[in-house]
Amino acid sequence: MTEDRRKFIRQGEEARREALIAAALSLMAESGPEAATVRAIADRAGVTAGLIRHYFDGKDELMLAAYGRIMGRMTENSLAAIAHVGDGAEARLAGFVAASLRPPVMDPDAMGLWAGFLHLVRRDARIRAVHRATYLEYRDQLQRLIAALPRQADARQLRADAIACNGVIDGLWLEGSALPDAFDEGELVTIGLQAVGAILGLDLAAHLPPPFTDEPAPPETRTE
Amino acid sequence: MTEDRRKFIRQGEEARREALIAAALSLMAESGPEAATVRAIADRAGVTAGLIRHYFDGKDELMLAAYGRIMGRMTENSLAAIAHVGDGAEARLAGFVAASLRPPVMDPDAMGLWAGFLHLVRRDARIRAVHRATYLEYRDQLQRLIAALPRQADARQLRADAIACNGVIDGLWLEGSALPDAFDEGELVTIGLQAVGAILGLDLAAHLPPPFTDEPAPPETRTE
DNA sequence: TCCAAAACTATACGCTTGCATAAATACTAT
DNA sequence: ATAGTATTTATGCAAGCGTATAGTTTTGGA
Structure with a gap:
């Protein structure tokens, strides 16, 4: 009392x-x-x-840890979508692309988070290191999927293709997250698959993965 | 005294x-x-x-005015590059793409600015309106360039192509600005032209514009 | 049972922020 | 020349920031 x-x-x-x-x-x-x-x-x-x-040790340390957590989770979410897809390299790539352009990866909250940290990238060297590592890891995953495709391409071309496809995905992810109501349902997934397919000389849209996975609805990014 | x-x-x-x-x-x-x-x-x-x-009226008003200024300038910079290019729709498109992936448009400072404002987009409705208008204006410019190409495409396809090409450009711009030393000189311009060309079914890289325009070197984005 | 260590709370300090207000200065019209 | 007015400076305030520090509570092992 x-x-x-x-x-x-x-x-x-x-x-x-x-x-x-x-x-x-x-x-x-x-x-x-x-x-x-x-x-x-x-x-x-x-x-x-x-x-x-x-x-x-201070707020900066907390933010750094938080940044690492969220960036890692986004790549994981894209990868999780193809964990159980076994039927062919094209289907796996299509699944990866589609997952990156759908919730919970493509999401206004996720983008707000990403943007909030992005401007720290230029000032804090450790934040920048996390950014670089995450970007390269994501791109490497993509490059691995591309390398598994039944087609011939030398190392230089493979790198260029991975950078280009990563660019498409990033750009569409960004725009779809920033202006969700500027696009129809599933429009960006279709466009993304067509674009990546065009760059690589495939018909990825034919492998359009099902719009829903087994989970009913992953509503939030922020919940653990 | x-x-x-x-x-x-x-x-x-x-x-x-x-x-x-x-x-x-x-x-x-x-x-x-x-x-x-x-x-x-x-x-x-x-x-x-x-x-x-x-x-x-307050700091917010200043920031809003500043955001309008910088976003308008970025689109202008991309458009200025093709103002005096008259020889063919493909060349004009190639010039637009290349300009978007070179300084002063692609630039760490410009991206820092863009990122700094981006997280305001979600909270302030007026900032969001500027963002939306700028994005759509840029995409419309791109769509106009695509529509002028000697090829046939219906309205739906035209829209999809514009969104896809805009996505590539945005994504590459972002990555090149955020991690300038992760790419070779001119690498992203080449990749961007190839990717946009692949999406549209053209050989844009053949129209690769000269690396330098008449100006010697535009060093800074921030100077008026 | 009790005690030491770790987890956690509480409080205060110095600093910076955006903003309001009032006084002073520079220019323009007469 | 001078009066008037818009422009600009100067100062202070309330709120919020991150952090340091000291005290209190919980917990698990002796």
Whole structure:
């Protein structure tokens, strides 16, 4: 009764770090980078602000960890779509492209997050390193899928094709995420498949994967 | 001698507004959105902070004006490259694509600026309107160039082609701006022309425009 | 059972932000 | 020459920022 100090239960390093990262990402996705203050993050994570400094050397460290988490998740989401597709290189590539142009990868919140971090890329060397690694990893995945296609191409051509296809996907992802209602349902998937197919000399649209996977609806990016 | 108050000369609305917009853009390009504080902007424009409120209703208004300025300029820069190209629709399209993938359009500073504003797109309706208008205007320009090509395509196909080509350009622009040293000199121009050509069924690379225009070197985006 | 270590809270400090307000200056019209 | 007005400076304020630090609670092992 003296002073009702907040009750709490210990949760340990792993859980708290994850909770703080998730809180930072959700705030940033909703309301932009400037909304992700230490107080707001702590509040959403159900702790007080001081705890951030207990688990991270500072806010910058938390943001760096959060960036790594979200970027990795986006590549994972694209890859997960083709994990169980076994029937041919073309189908796998088509699945990868389509997954990148559909939720939860193509998503306004995801783009808000990505944009919020992007401007940090130029100032913070460690953020830049994460960006570079993520971009190259994604492109390598794509290049591997392209290399598996039944066609002949030397290393130089393979690199150029991967860069071009990655460009199409990135550009369409960006525009579809930024202006969701400027495109019809599934329009960007079709366009993306046609474009990638044209670049590689294939008819990828023929492999148009089913619009729904086994999951009913993945509504949010931000939920863990 | 009493108190050395700062000397000044009157410059009038037009000049001051432009100076403040230019200052805001240059700060943002250099060091990100959070560096563009009212004090820093005023300082760079050679005035004191209070003047911003005299010419704009608030900082948000200044940022909105600045966003309109930079986005318009980027489309202009792409269009300027083909203003004096008269020999054929393919050559004009090739010039447009190439210009979008070279300085001053493709440029780390320009991308920093673009990214800095992008996350405002989701919160501020007026910023979003500018974004939408700029994107659609750019795409319409591209679509007009595509429509002028000697080939047959219905309206639906024309729209899809424009979206796809715009996607390639945007994606390559983004990656080349974000990671300039990940690509060879001129590599993205070549890849972009090949990709757009493949999508449209042309050999655009044959029209590869000269690497230099009549200007010696446009070094900076941020200078007016 | 109790005690030491770790987890967590609470508070305050210094700094920066955008903005309001009031005073001073430079220019223009007369 | 001078008065008037728009332009510009100067100053202060309330709010919010990240962080440092000290104190309190929980927890698990001796």
